Amino acid sequence: LSLNAALEVISLDTIAIGQITGVNVMPREVFQIALLNNAASIIITHNHPSGHVLPSQTDNKFTQRLKKLSDMMHLPLRDHFIVSGKCYYSYAENEQL
Template sequence: MESTNEKTLFEVAEIQLSYKSKVKASLRPKITSSRDCESVLRKYWDDDKIEFVEQFKVLLLNRAHKVIGIYEVSTGTTTHTVADPRLIFVAAIKANACAVILSHNHPSGNLTPSQADIDLTKKMKEAGRFLEVQVLDHVIMTSEAYYSFADEGLL
């Protein structure tokens, strides 16, 4: 009969984190305003989807506010998409980002943030404060214009 005090061996995976960019640091765009942010987002937003379905994307920034990556969090329906804070911050932490800029589009063309947009932004800012990843802005995109929470004093 086996003793209950025997040690059971477990196999576990070793986790290694690393980051290697294919873009030279000198070529990364620097974000100094919402206009800079909009320019980068517009370049990487799929024109065939901006008026069709909602998408949520995050710009990941280093300490100098240079873009180290863009993470597409989700693609949803014509009226909403899911922005899971855990997925957003796991991407930021894996990339060793010091700051993030949240963004999503409104296929309707309406730039007014919904109450859900406002609530999510507050929640993300609080989580970022705890994790020491600054949430600099939340930008709503349409095919013709953009809305910046930071510019409007909502951040």
């Protein structure tokens, strides 16, 4: 999600569609779209088809990498949601951002 300065959603974009066991997303793809949308900040999300919403070690590494890069770019990463069915996990709510 690309957000404006008032934290309103200005664009919802799909970066990649994965396979059953995963997806390969590069940070540059995330930030390229956000910059083209002239976003003031971003929220990222992905799904876990397994039904388990707790982040994997890969999820944590990717989130921390995006957070570090977003801080360097002055393009805040507001949250990272993992969704599955009616459940979700929020990095911000769990104070991991």
